[in-house]
Amino acid sequence: MGISVPLQRRAGSGAPFSHAALVYAVPCVLALLALPFLSFRPNRIVSGEGVQVWDVAEGWGLVGTAALFVLAGATVLAGRQAARALLGFLGVALAMAVAGAGAKDLMADAPQFARVSLGGGFWLSCAFFALAAADALMRLDLRPLVRLAVAGFVAAALAAALASGWFDSLSLMQEYRANADTFAAAFRGHLILVGGSLLPALAIGLPLGWLCHVSSRARAVAVPILNILQTTPSIAMFGLLMIPLAALVAAIPELRRFGIAGIGVTPALIALTLYSLLPVVANTMAGFRAVPVETREAGRAMGMTRWTLLRQVELPLAAPVILTGVRIVVVQNIGLAAVAALIGGGGFGTLVFRGMGQTAMDLVLLGTLPIIAMAIVATILFDAAIDTMQRRRP
């Protein structure tokens, strides 16, 4: 939380990362050896028995295991970062393919309510392959547009894979099919919470940040208050906001017509907006403060008015830092919005908490994975935008 500076550009190094690559490859192999790849359960809520990766589906298991080990080793030995990235992505794809095939095989002659879930071996090996790929991409130091293209390609490949039906025997996909409507509503709800809190946060935070930049008195009042707001735990904030809103609605019942209520979307949006203020204000202040005094004076000497100076000089120079604040807020709110479900605010938290209530872990995952995906997508998009802005600068 708090202020963050934009990512520093690192010089791209083409050198192999020998030792560092081992940090991905070794745990990846260990996870595959030690942890079950899939788990077979008699029904949806009981814990099941693990299936090791070499035991899954006739043929797939042994060949798949060997290929995964080879890929893990290759990421260490690869001479070029691009090759390493490709190998990492191949590793993820192969692990997914093996899991899909294994699930299909296990479910072929299973009783009606049986389920096949993904195990720790699958998740960890996928995570380490993905990390190896991400690490390699980062060291390649790609241009923002190329980075977006790579991300778009990976997303498209993932979507195509999920749509292909290869994974339909997995419990996760069964949960999706059973909850497709809720899933769509949760996605909409989540977007509404994140987007709906961002706009007011910017409308209040940007002017407030500028005010705090020019007036030390405003800063002395606003910053401690925002600090306390940021300190309040999310559940507490959601809970506390219910009370005045419920009282307000009780006093003025007409408000109900506009969808304002003690529980639901309204308190969630207000809470998320309040949480967004500190990062926006802090980064706006930091952005303006970083504008060199000489630049400002040069502008003034050219006869610029205060407004022109702000619009044409200060704001463009402060923009990357301000945008970093916006990125922090969006990523933070994507996570916090999940908690909103506790007060009926909707979003993917609905699936998470319903899953916890039913001890159906795949339903929890169905709610959790899109949250993480959204956070990663937001990070990639914002980083590309911030990077573009910084590169444009002389």
Place this chain on the structure above:
Amino acid sequence: MRRGRLIGLAVALALFLALALQPGLFTPLLSLLVEPGTPLVYTRQSLIALAVWHIAVVASAEAVAVIVAVALGILVTREKGAEFMTLARMTSNLGQTFPPIAVLAMTVPLVGFGFQPTFIALAAYGLLPVFENTVAGLRGVPATTLEAARGMGMSKRAILMQVELPLAAPVILAGIRISTIINIGTATIGSTVGAKGLGEVIIAGLQAGNAAYVLQGAMLVALMAVCFDLAFRSLERRAFA
């Protein structure tokens, strides 16, 4: 500024203790929130016991997080560990994008409900701010200072223990503060997976539509966070001096 902070801390702490030990004092306030006849004070567990549990789970997770994060931070800022810098940075950045509730939800399938998932999630999530700040603090030590220490013939170990760590201490402490505050909040969510703590009161209130429960739980958690925040901030000040 310092005096203001101490007064703030005293007030917050007094309110916290009063609410945790003598919730009865607050019934006139709480009765304004709910229909007459609804229970006002959470009685399934004593509030102070829940508060102690809450602090215990946060503190134990934080201890693990701090030890691991500071060790890693030292490792990647040494010459030999420099290679792991990109890796550590990236993992840490990625970790920040994981919402706490997601970390919590994903630990449950591995270890079951109760204390453990909360402990693991808090420890994992608490690592990141401490690590980031340890690296930032150690990197912020001026090169000239290090040069001077080397010139005095100090060993690498002595430089680390007597120069670098003391100079980085305020920044590291700030990291521990941020991570503790986040974790006090996250531990509240831990109650949804069966960990004992103050979240229990809030969630019971949300489920029963009892605003009095929600308010006392939320107040206790918020006050606890404010107390720790202020206490850490005065410690940071002291570490500067």
